[in-house]
Amino acid sequence: AQSVTQLGSHVSVSEGALVLLRCNYSSSVPPYLFWYVQYPNQGLQLLLKYTTGATLVKGINGFEAEFKKSETSFHLTKPSAHMSDAAEYFCAVSEVRTGNQFYFGTGTSLTVIP
């Protein structure tokens, strides 16, 4: 069965500093991987996704993630944090055989310090 582990439930960075949110997954077949962001009292918004092809994926708002099969990781990065990046971030995995059933990590709350 698939599962997702997000290391660090809370991450704090200074404005302008590098953002690194960690995600490891377990899957018996090549996974589809996603990062979503959730602002207070809102639903989830897709940041980026990996399906096949290039392992470095660029998303919205300057975020990117790299799929590393050997490490079963899909860490999210952004070179320079902005105050508006403060939110909850979720990593998710799905497999073709389970259709649209996504498995989400427990989330990482990002705080940006001015």
Added chain:
Amino acid sequence: KAGVTQTPRYLIKTRGQQVTLSCSPISGHRSVSWYQQTPGQGLQFLFEYFSETQRNKGNFPGRFSGRQFSNSRSEMNVSTLELGDSALYLCASSLGRGTGELFFGEGSRLTVL
């Protein structure tokens, strides 16, 4: 293009009551999934409907049920509410082919007293 619409946004119920939540997917999307989000358990998959048929089901008791109509709108129902059912219920729609991305609504926040 209108996004996923969920109603109501907020509701308060008492133990033992039942509740029905509604979700209107993005036009053209045939798959609707429901997730329960709580601080302790995170996001948990409830079920997915595609073309009016339940295609996947998560590990929730039978008190949780859903359906999808011919226009792809979906409802979920929770009967005999328990305090632990207090949560944000998120609906997500997708085209339904393979594992395309999910588009989420803003959720229905249920409080059970």
